[in-house]
Amino acid sequence: NAGVTQTPKFRVLKTGQSMTLLCAQDMNHEYMYWYRQDPGMGLRLIHYSVGEGTTAKGEVPDGYNVSRLKKQNFLLGLESAAPSQTSVYFCASTIRWGYQETQYFGPGTRLLVL
Amino acid sequence: DQQVKQNSPSLSVQEGRISILNCDYTNSMFDYFLWYKKYPAEGPTFLISISSIKDKNEDGRFTVFLNKSAKHLSLHIVPSQPGDSAVYFCAASEGDDKIIFGKGTRLHILP
Numbered sequence: 001n002a003g004v005t006q007t008p009k010f011r012v013l014k015t016g017q018s019m020t021l022l023c024a025q026d027m028n029h030e031y032m033y034w035y036r037q038d039p040g041m042g043l044r045l046i047h048y049s050v051g052e053g054t055t056a057k058g059e060v061p062d063g064y065n066v067s068r069l070k071k072q073n074f075l076l077g078l079e080s081a082a083p084s085q086t087s088v089y090f091c092a093s094t095i096r097w098g099y100q101e102t103q104y105f106g107p108g109t110r111l112l113v114l
Numbered sequence: 115d116q117q118v119k120q121n122s123p124s125l126s127v128q129e130g131r132i133s134i135l136n137c138d139y140t141n142s143m144f145d146y147f148l149w150y151k152k153y154p155a156e157g158p159t160f161l162i163s164i165s166s167i168k169d170k171n172e173d174g175r176f177t178v179f180l181n182k183s184a185k186h187l188s189l190h191i192v193p194s195q196p197g198d199s200a201v202y203f204c205a206a207s208e209g210d211d212k213i214i215f216g217k218g219t220r221l222h223i224l225p
Contacts, residue, residue, distance in 0.1 A: 004157075033212070033213065035215075040123075040217065041217060042120075042203060042215050042216055042217035042218050043158070043203060043205075043215040043218075044215070045212050045213070045214070045215075048212050056212070058212055059214075090157050090158065092157075092158075094213070101146050101148065101163055101207065102160050102163070103148065103150075103160055103205075103213065104160065105150075105157035105158045105159065105160075106157050107156060107157050108155070108156070108157050
């Protein structure tokens with residue numbers, strides 16, 4: 001099991017450029033999440049998905065789009081990157097059974113927008 | 115409006131002593147709570163969780179306590195070890211909805 005993987009690990013963009021971050025999990029989890037982490041802000045939810053073909057907005061969705069065409073993949077897109085989107089992005093997937101819940105995170109993608 | 119609050123940005127504890135990290139929440143509908151540990155340049159890793167129907171869950175050196183009436187939970191680490199130095203995030207979820215994180219508490223274990 002690779003767990004949760006993220007591609008790329010690091011990227012530099014110019015303002016206005018677009019890119020897609022890929023998150024993949026091989027644990028057959030239904031729930032997947034995209035977060036961003038900024039200094040002093042903790043983890044903030046961008047978008048999430050409760051299953052293949054479904055997506056929903058989180059706390060800070062503006063400027064981002066997502067797609068969950070396949071259960072194992074959750075894509076985060078930036079259509080027109082802005083310096084405010086400089087951050088570290090974490091993807092996670094969750095398994096829930098009964099009263100138990102465990103969330104697995106990817107290693108992160110560091111994005112710098114100039 | 116923060117639904118999950120970690121009011122201490124940092125905490126220093128002597129090695130071997132007990133570390134207590136606190137978390138408060140405002141949404142009484144939260145039914146599941148989780149603690150994560152994060153080292154620099156790595157993704158958060160799950161530590162321990164607790165359902166709202168319980169008031170305590172223990173896993174090795176880690177124990178989470180939940181006080182629903184006070185809307186408060188705490189993570190106890192005993193004994194504290196150098197490798198416990200990290201940022202700890204408290205998180206909460208409601209049903210099938212999203213998980214909401216606190217801003218984190220940086221724990222320093224002193225030799």
